Amino acid sequence: MGISKRSLRAGLDIGSTTIKMAVTDAGGRMISSMYERHYGLVREKAVQFLQFLQKEYRGQDVAIAVSGSAGMGLAEKLSFPFVQEVHATRVAANQLSETVDVAIELGGEDAKIIFFGGHPDARMNGTCAGGTGAFIDQMASLLHMTPEEMNKAAKEKNRIYTIASRCGVFAKSDIQPLLNQGARKSDLSASIFQAVVNQTVAGLAQGRAIKGNVLYLGGPLTFLSELRKAFDETLGVSGICPENSLYFVAMGTASCATEATDLSEAIKRLSDNTLQPAFHALPPLFQNEEEYEAFQSRHSLAKITQKSFEECNNHFFLGVDAGSTTIKFALVNQYGELIDSKYEQNNGNPVKKAQSYLQELYRRYPGINIYGGCATGYGEELIKNAFKFDYGIVETVAHFISARRFDPNVDFILDIGGQDMKCMKIQNGAIDNIYLNEACSSGCGSFLQSFASALDYPVDEFSKKGLLAKKPVDLGSRCTVFMNSSVKQAQKDGAGIDDISAGLSISIVKNAIYKVIRPGGLGGLGKHIVVQGGTFYNDAVLRALELELGVHVTRPDIAGLMGAYGAALYACEQYDETQETAGVISRDEVNSFACEVSTTRCNKCTNACSLTINTFSDGRKYVSGNRCEKAGSGRHGGDKQNLYAYKRKRVEHLGVLKGHKDTIGIPLGLNMYELLPFWATFFHKLEIDVVLPPISNRETYLKGQDSIPSDTVCYPAKLMHGHVQALIDKGVKNIFYPCMSYHMEDKRGDNCFNCPVVAYYPEVLNANMSAITDINFIHGFIGLHKKRHLPKRLWRLLNPIFERITLPQVKAAANAAYSAYAEYNRNVRQEAKKILRKAKHHKTPVILLAGRPYHIDPEINHGIDQLAMQLGASVISEDSIKIREQSEITLGIFNQWSFHNRLYEAAHYAATHDNIYFVQLVSFGCGCDAITTDECREILEAKGKMYCQIKIDEIENLGAARIRLRSMLAAAGEHKGARSGEESEKAKRKTHFYERDEAQPYYPNP
Amino acid sequence: MKRSHTILIPEMLPIHFEFIHQALEDEGYQIEMLHNRGPQIIHTGLRYIHNDICYPALLVLGQFIDALQSGKYDIDKTALLFIQTGGGCRASNYIHLYRKGLQNAGFGNVPIIGISVNGFEKNPGFKLSIDIIRKCGCGLVYGDLLMLLQHQIRPYEAVKGETDARVQAWIKKIRQMMHRGKGLTLAWLKKLNREIVKDFERIPCVARERTKVGVVGEIYMKYAPLGNNDLVLFLEGNECECMVPGIMAYALYCVNMMIERIHIYGGNRLVAAVVGILLWHMGRMEQTIIDAVAGTKFTAPSSFRQIRELTNGVIDYGVTMGEGWMLPGEILDLSELGYPNIVCTQPFGCMPNHIVGRGVMSKVCERDPRVNAVAVDYDPGAARVNQENRIKLMLATARSNA
Secondary structure, three states, X not given: OOOOOOOEEEEEEEOOOEXXXXXXXXXXXXXEEEEEEOOOOXXXXXXXXXXXXXXXXXXXXXXXXXXXXXXXXXXXXXXXXXXXXXXXXXXXXXXXXXXXXXEEEXXXXXXXXXXXXXXXXXXXXXXXOOOOHXXXXXXXXXXXXXXXXXXXXXXXXXXXXXXXXXXXXXXXXXXXXXXXXXXXXXXHHHHHHHHHXXXXXXXXXXXXXXXXXXXXXXXXXXXXXXXXXXXXXXXXXXXXXXXXXXXXXXXXXXXXXXXXXXXXXXHHHHHOOOOOOOOOEOOOOOOOXXXXXXXXXXXXXXXXXXXXXXXXXXXXXXXXXXXXXXXXXXXXXXXXXEEEEEEEEOOOOHHHHHHHHHHHHHHHOOXXXXXXXXXXXXXXXXXXXXXXXXXXXXXXXXHHHHHHHHOOXXXXXXXXXXXXXXXXXXXXXXXXXXXXXXXXXXXXXXXXXXXXXXXXXXXXXXXXXXXXXXXXXXXXXXXXXXXXXXXXXXXXXXXXXXXXHHXXXXXXXXXXXXXXXXXXXXXXXXXXXXXXXXXXXXXXXXXXXXXXXXXXXXXXXXXXXXXXXXXXXXXXXHOOOOOOOOOOOOHHHHHHOOEEEEEEEOOOOOOOOEEEXXXXXXXXXXXXXXXXXXXXXXOOXXXXXEHHHHHHHHHHHOOOOOOOOEEEEOOOOOOHHHHHHHHHHHHHHOOEEEEOOOOOOHHHHHHHHHHOOOOOOOHHHHHHHHHHHHHHHOOOOEEEOOEOOEOOOOOOOOOOEOOHHXXXXXXXXXXXXXXXXXXXXXXXXXXXXXXXXXXXXXXXXXOOOOOOOOHHHHHHHHHHHHHHHHHHHHHHHHHHHHHHHHHHHHOOXXXXXXXXXXXXXXXXXXXXXXXHHHOOOEXXXXXXXXXXXXXXXXXXXXXXXXXXXXXXXXXXXXXXXXXEEXXXXXXXXXXXXXXXXXXXXXXXXXXXXXXXEEEEOOOOOOHHHHHHHHHHHHHXXXXXXXXXXXXXXXXXXXXXXXXXXXXXXXXXOO | XXXXXXXXXXXXXXXXXXXXXXXXHHOOOEEEEEOOOOHHHHHHHHHHOOOOOOHHHHHHHHHHHHHHHOOOOOHHHEEEEEEEOOOOOHHHHHHHHHHHHHHHOOOOOXXXXXXXXXXXXXXXXXXOOHHHHHHHHHHHHHXXXXXXXXXXXXXXXXXXXXXXXXXXXXXXXXXXXXXXXOOOOHHHHHHHHHHHHHHHHOOOEOOOOOEEEEEEEOHHHHHOOOOOOOHHXXXXXXXXEEEOOOHHHHHHHHHHHHHHHHHHHOOOHHHHHHHHHHHHHHHHHHHHHHHHHOOOOOOOOXXXXXXXXXXXXXXXXXXXXXXXXXXXXXXXXXXXXXXXXXXXXXXXXXXHHHHHOOOOHHHHHHHOOOOEEEEEEEOOOOOHHHHHHHHHHHHHHHHHHO
């Protein structure tokens, strides 16, 4: 059955979130269209659309084609032609009157750029890339706005914050602290749009310039004028958003339809519900209702003692847990019994919520005496300062204190909150090890919430549906972006909402166990496990955990309040009976309390941190966003005990020009950080000046982002594009960046390889940066590990450009360079010794920040070394440790990379020395670290020391790193106390206050 | 180990491994190829290895442990064997990671044998004899030819299933010959290869319009159906004909690497000369495939030397980690052979692929504008629908280019 010229064509475009249809007449004009969100009910919506066609165009032939990622299965089932959506866009754009050079289309979960002119090409975002409609939706709900409101607000922007947009999880960790610090929503909205633009350009342009006539397509670009503006400004174009931009794919699809379709037959087949589910199903959470009831009654035992205000003698302590999305309050008496509590969303303004809670307390209980206050969580500092609390503690400690109340023998705590996941191993009454989720693996509470709302359910109802699901979907245990597509796939295969809900709960648990904790076997977790965090109110998650671990766990009835409760207990423990004054702000002060937020840039050093200043009504100020102590206080801790700063200074110093006629540029990144002392001497001997790009910052990255071909490569590598661009902008004519499969021979490991990215990145720059063709980019292969062969090789590379150079000169220069390199390393080690000596003398902790040479770059480490300094620690680096007796270290891996070999030595050193804390810096996407992290952990744990890992990427914010470092230092302190067996004064007092219940467990573990 | 243990080998190349199976069996080893599949393999892998490790490593370990847990084998009398590559990428660490994983899974006593070109692992109880090497070498040649013909005929066969049946028949025949010590000389390779081609020419075909697609990528993902979700079958189901470059070229690349290294970093010239002779001999083996196919209706593969020539100026021969310069070379070569539409399979986060896959793709397209490539990431969480959608985009472009 062919199609006659006069008949109609319809294109169905079924995306990840919406379904669209365009009906075109014989002339290709669109005569009707439909647009709806499908909430996962693809089949049902498709039937509605087809019924509309049947009704509206009765008696006419309609040819149908289907497009879109969620349409593939449907097309197969109905044997409709399937048109790939990018192809459909291309077809539709070719029908426009004006010529189009580039089309940018943002959809629900994908982003595409299509190049028309020259060599036509189309790019889609990879599996790990946000910056799409779903991303904007997610951010909007974080700001408690609709996308349209964001668009309106963005018009009033003052400044743009740096927000990572690789995926929603990354961005959230940037935005949430900004919100908590009081950043304006208009600025945030504009920053989010800018992040989407950056993501699209960096992820998809891949070196190809976006210019000429640019077309904006898809929902977000149609509805959000400010987003279009951000694209215009970044790209330097004035793009157009054509009429019917929403239906572009649908129209292109329609014109690919060839055969008239039997509509009623298609509807019949779609309405047929006997579709066999083909997805992989897991065993159900509960076999039947009875099992669920038994489970409920078992867990109802873990109850806290509650007392009314009147029953107590007016001796209270307040704990506040200002989390990333919520704020929690707990008021206890001196026996640790709960008097009052509250759990609410912070709506981005925790200060206001805390103020109204305090007002409420003073109103409800006139004459109340609060003897101590303690804050914890993300907003700890802000709350503590605003309301004059005595104490602030890191949340891991707070959680431990409260968990101990429910099970004094607790040996493992698992806390899953809205944004983060914390696991603590307890040994000998102290925190022994901490695991926090990485920025990229959060499968936390808010994740369940966003899925629920995407499928149009309230979260409670959504998770309840999963409890008795017969066939939970197997969704794996990866990050949310992957989960989105897995859910999509499951829906395609016919999974119901209940199966998906149960599957999501199970995957949260699997994420926690296999991604965050990663115990070798499951027995290692512990016998007395306490779970907390709001997510565990969800019975499905709780059950999934018990099933996965095969043990019963304790879920306190105040699971969501444990942080606040722990903080209150802490204030109570610290209370000194001689203390007279109240531990928090008074009633009058609360009522007159106000807080003004302003933003500025610190100009006290080159970091130029963006500061958020909270000014309270009594004139006090609280400054945040600063990397060092300079801002606000004017005080400066100094860089004396910071080896990272020392190394940075050394390297910067090498960039001083000597006034030679010839110059050569060296991009300062990756292995060049380590090798600069070598190359600077080498070229200096040859009377060539070395030109360095400026120290990296965010602008460096943005400068080169459009030529990055692989969006999943590590951030340090991505920065190289910016460095080379910066050198070219400086007018440098020769750039030296050789490929090196091997690093220096140091006879320390099994081999001296560089990692593939370090080894060959010059090839990538050469292949992708168009600006490089105008200069001499020297990127041939050399081997520093072969001293004898090297000069010849170098001479061959350099001679074509600097003809005056002779081979003997190169030989002499290389010899000098080897000595300079050795001297630099010696100096670094000497400096480390000095730092260690001083730290030992002052009994201050030393943090061994173990990374790779490029981790001293302030744009890569985001100021972690300074953060460590702020916490009162000294900082040394991995290359400052050299162990004489290498044979002492037994490794379970093949030790073939130079830079990584040092990590093992450093880990061994930290494991065998007191007061040195090993913190490994890991770049997101670093493949080698999948091997090194486990190995370092094993080295440390074998000696009973804590291992701490910080994953860093584009994220500016150090919130998570701060928690981690603080918890580690706090836990280490406690651990030491516990090991030495001494009972401190405060610990004695503790028992005094708790005497009423004598630390009775509320819930005996089965 | 010969008598006492059953050696389990994870499948990578379904045809080639039949011959490796035979080679080891003839030497007295008891061999079993692992064909276990299913989502529990990924789960098991995830459980016992770092999540961010390469997908191939995760699958192989998953397959091992899944097999050991199945109860089919006597744990005390089972050993594991896999083939690993060396060099600066993570792959040289697989055996250590597997050992750790097996330990954690409670199979710490099961011996694991890693066979590599460089031989950097000592494997007590297992020895690569000359016979094994000869049989494996020839097996790779026969395997490459059978795979090539299978891919070129199956999309057009008149009777469904005939090609696969013919492939199986030849596998059986060659295995029997190998067992008798036949078919292992250069003369045999020449003769038998021609016979094979003639036999396949006789399969009745129907003219069908097919898009010609080349498959390149990380070695495991490129070949193993378990890893790439039966990529070739998927493509054939979408009206394509595939060309997957043979493993002989990769073997030549690995050997050639040693010469390249001496050339760049200095070293013993004598070693280079000896390796040169080996390279020459392997080149002659590879040539028997080309000679057998040339002049027939089938497309003959290019020689290693030709591929190397094509790569000149696109990427330096010093890039030798992972698939190295060979990957862009194969893309350019496939395009020359009439397969300009490329699926580049890579494990998510594969480090060498940042360089030789996506990294130099723009340069490859610049050199040969016909190239229409899509890079597909594989990992334990990636949904199949996304992978397929990306491939379909490449196919749509291919068809509108045509």
